[in-house]
Each structure stands twice: as structure tokens, then as C-alpha cells.
Amino acid sequence: MAPMTENAVDQAALLQFLLRMGDNTLILGHRVSEWCGHSPVLEEDIALANTALDLIGQTQLWLGLAAEVEGQGGDADKLAFLRDAWDFRNVLLVELPNGDFGQTLMRQFLFDTWQSIMLGRLMKSSDPRVAAIAEKASKEVAYHVERSADTVVGLGDGTAESHDRMQAALDYLYPYVGEMFLSDEVDAAMVAAGIAPDPADLRSEYDALVGKVLAHATLAVPDGKYTHKGGRTGYMHTEYLGHVLTSMQWLQRAYPGAEW
Amino acid sequence: MSQPDLKQVWEWLDGVPDPEIPVISLVDLGIIRGVDWQGDTLIVTVTPTYSGCPATSIINMDIETALRGHGIDKLELKRQLSPAWTTDWLTQKGRDALEEYGIAPPQPAGGPSRCPRCGGENLEKLSQFGSTPCKAHWRCKDCLEPFDYFKCI
Numbered sequence: 001m002a003p004m005t006e007n008a009v010d011q012a013a014l015l016q017f018l019l020r021m022g023d024n025t026l027i028l029g030h031r032v033s034e035w036c037g038h039s040p041v042l043e044e045d046i047a048l049a050n051t052a053l054d055l056i057g058q059t060q061l062w063l064g065l066a067a068e069v070e071g072q073g074g075d076a077d078k079l080a081f082l083r084d085a086w087d088f089r090n091v092l093l094v095e096l097p098n099g100d101f102g103q104t105l106m107r108q109f110l111f112d113t114w115q116s117i118m119l120g121r122l123m124k125s126s127d128p129r130v131a132a133i134a135e136k137a138s139k140e141v142a143y144h145v146e147r148s149a150d151t152v153v154g155l156g157d158g159t160a161e162s163h164d165r166m167q168a169a170l171d172y173l174y175p176y177v178g179e180m181f182l183s184d185e186v187d188a189a190m191v192a193a194g195i196a197p198d199p200a201d202l203r204s205e206y207d208a209l210v211g212k213v214l215a216h217a218t219l220a221v222p223d224g225k226y227t228h229k230g231g232r233t234g235y236m237h238t239e240y241l242g243h244v245l246t247s248m249q250w251l252q253r254a255y256p257g258a259e260w
Numbered sequence: 261m262s263q264p265d266l267k268q269v270w271e272w273l274d275g276v277p278d279p280e281i282p283v284i285s286l287v288d289l290g291i292i293r294g295v296d297w298q299g300d301t302l303i304v305t306v307t308p309t310y311s312g313c314p315a316t317s318i319i320n321m322d323i324e325t326a327l328r329g330h331g332i333d334k335l336e337l338k339r340q341l342s343p344a345w346t347t348d349w350l351t352q353k354g355r356d357a358l359e360e361y362g363i364a365p366p367q368p369a370g371g372p373s374r375c376p377r378c379g380g381e382n383l384e385k386l387s388q389f390g391s392t393p394c395k396a397h398w399r400c401k402d403c404l405e406p407f408d409y410f411k412c413i
Binding site: 043044046047049050051053054055056057058060061128131132133135136137139140143146147 | 308310311312313314341342343344345387389393397411413
């Protein structure tokens with residue numbers, strides 16, 4: 001039986017929150033791993049593979065805790081490989097296709113910045129398990145954001161072609177940024193329990209950081225305020241998630257319980 | 261058999277090499293956070309270097325194998341995430357061994373202080389990442405050799 005202190009926290013909401021954190025890193029980690037062996041140069045290939053590895057490692061921590069909270073004998077692997085698209089809680093941004101190298105790094109930068117701010121807040125979580133994961137992950141993410149920001153500047157303020165490609169990537173991805181800052185009843189429960197911040201409260205810090213880097217990169221932040229949404233609530237994912245899952249989950253679906 | 265004292269256990273662990281950088285021990289790496297007897301069970305507390313480091317499971321296996329080899333039957337490995345691992349926990353012995361092996365040890369300034377091969381200080385970064393999660397890739401502009409740098413985190 002769970003101790004009294006845990007009963008005070010809405011466990012169903014906590015589970016949703018943990019799935020959101022873990023599914024973001026899982027799906028982005030898988031997307032980034034798709035570059036393995038395909039990057040423009042060896043150093044970038046290694047960098048992307050290492051970034052993917054960090055993200056998958058963080059996924060094991062978040063989904064491992066999610067399975068513990070769910071309390072149905074599952075584990076991180078079962079959550080990753082045996083759920084279907086409608087049970088995933090990642091934001092739409094991370095499931096979008098890689099596009100070219102620039103688009104992948106722009107997506108990484110837009111996500112890394114959010115994640116670094118979020119993890120900074122979660123290090124003060126009232127739930128020591130959440131705080132410990134955030135403390136661990138934040139060191140890795142600080143490194144990610146440094147690299148993705150540098151690359152966005154290098155390519156944005158690079159050649160005419162790299163600039164145009166980065167602007168096109170930003171124009172395509174920016175309407176997906178807003179979903180990271182939406183709040184619902186799950187977030188309200190997390191705020192009430194002191195477990196996690198209201199995502200909406202991260203926006204001004206995010207805009208300042210992203211604005212600074214994009215200005216260095218000579219890129220223009222798109223005007224529109226429209227936001228695609230539905231990923232973190234599970235209401236509606238893009239068609240891309242199903243394709244990610246068919247590839248990512250294939251082995252466990254074809255050979256249930258396979259291990260090596 | 262009588263319970264080996266903890267100093268002895270630490271010495272045994274210091275004999276277990278890191279699986280990816282075998283010139284340093286797990287103790288040198290600073291990932292063994294505690295060793296303690298709880299009744300007749302030895303509790304070894306381990307913290308991961310990077311959350312996705314594939315060596316983590318091998319490390320746990322190596323610890324078990326080594327300690328069982330020294331006759332410890334009741335053994336429990338605990339994972340501890342907080343405080344998060346930092347390269348400040350590398351021992352001086354470990355730092356020296358890294359450099360001797362050709363890997364520049366971590367520096368607070370965020371980059372290597374000198375080439376581990378020729379000692380040159382005219383260095384450039386090739387990539388923030390390297391052959392394992394814990395390393396970055398640098399090059400010496402004096403001897404022109406590329407080398408690994410153990411990232412400072």
C-alpha cells in the first residue's frame with residue numbers, strides 16, 4: 001500500500017505527467033537515432049547518436065517511474081514498446097519528421113531550450129524521485145542546448161542556402177512550439193502538489209532565450225500565434241507518430257518478450 | 261566466512277576496470293557511492309555516469325562478478341541518481357591514468373588543458389561528442405593528433 005503522503009497526490013495525474021516527460025524524450029530520442037549512419041559528417045553522426053542515447057536514457061528513468069506509479073507490474077520497456085499511438089503523451093513537435101539536418105537541429109534547439117528550463121524547475125519538485133531524475137537529466141540537457149544553439153547560429157548565420165533552410169525549418173516548426181506551454185487539469189494537479197510548474201509559466205523565459213539565439217542566427221521568429229496541439233493530451237497525434245511506432249515497436253510486436 | 265571489512269571491499273572494487281576505459285577503475289570513476297553491510301547483505305550503491313550510458317548494465321554485472329569471486333554471496337546493488345555524478349569525483353589516480361592512456365582529463369574551464377600525447381597547448385575542438393557519452397573530440401594543432409577529452413560535468 002502506498003504511504004499516506006502519496007495518497008494526497010493524484011496518482012493518475014502524476015502518471016500522465018510522467019508519461020508526458022518520458023514520451024517526449026522517447027519519441028525525440030528515436031527520431032534523432034534515425035540519423036545514425038546518415039549524418040553529413042562523422043562528427044555530427046556521433047553527436048546525434050549520443051544525444052539520442054541521452055534522451056533514451058532519460059526515458060528509462062521517466063517511464064520507469066511512470067510504471068512504478070501505475071503499479072500494474074509494467075516497466076519502462078513495456079510502456080515504450082507495447083502502447084499504441086493514442087496512449088502516447090508526447091508533444092507533436094518531437095514526432096515530426098527529421099527533414100534535412102537543419103530542420104532536425106532546429107527541432108532539437110526548440111525542444112532542448114524548453115527541456116532545460118523545465119528540468120531546472122523540476123529539480124525543486126516536492127517529489128524527490130522527480131527531482132532526482134531532473135537533476136541527472138539537466139546536466140545532459142545543458143550540453144544538448146549548448147550544441148543545438150551553436151549549430152542553429154552556425155547554419156542560420158551561414159551561407160545563403162543554409163540560412164534559407166533554417167528559416168524554412170523555423171517557419172515549419174514554430175507553430176508546434178506553443179503546445180509545450182499549454183496547461184490542463186493534469187498540470188493544475190502537479191502545481192497543487194508542488195511536483196511540477198505550470199508550463200505556461202515557462203514561456204517568457206523560453207521566448208527570451210530562443211529570441212536571443214535566433215537573433216544571433218539572423219533568423220526571424222514567425223508572427224503567427226496559432227498552435228498545433230493534441231499530443232500531450234493524447235487527443236490527436238499527427239499521422240507521423242504511427243509510422244515512428246511501427247519502426248520502433250516492430251521487434252517487440254513481432255517477437256513478444258524478445259531480449260538480448 | 262567472516263564478513264570482509266569495508267576497506268577490503270573498496271580495494272576489491274578498485275580492481276574492477278571501467279568496461280569502456282579499462283585503465284581506470286570504477287572507484288576512480290567516482291560512481292561507487294557507498295558500500296555497506298546490512299545484516300549479512302552487502303549493499304553497493306552505484307550512480308550512473310550518463311543516464312543512457314550503455315556501459316551501466318555491464319558495470320553492474322562486473323561488480324557482481326568481482327564481489328562474488330571474492331566470496332560475497334549476499335549482494336545488492338542500489339542505483340542512486342542524486343546527487344548526480346560529476347567528473348569532480350574522478351580520483352587523481354584516475355585522472356593521471358586517463359592522461360597516460362591518451363584521454364585528456366576533464367577541466368573546469370570546459371576544455372582540455374594540454375594534448376595528452378605531446379603536451380601541446382595549441383588545441384581545437386572537433387566535436388562536443390566523442391566515442392562514448394562521457395567524451396568529446398579534440399585535436400592538437402602542434403602534433404596534429406586527434407584525441408579524446410573526458411567531458412567536465
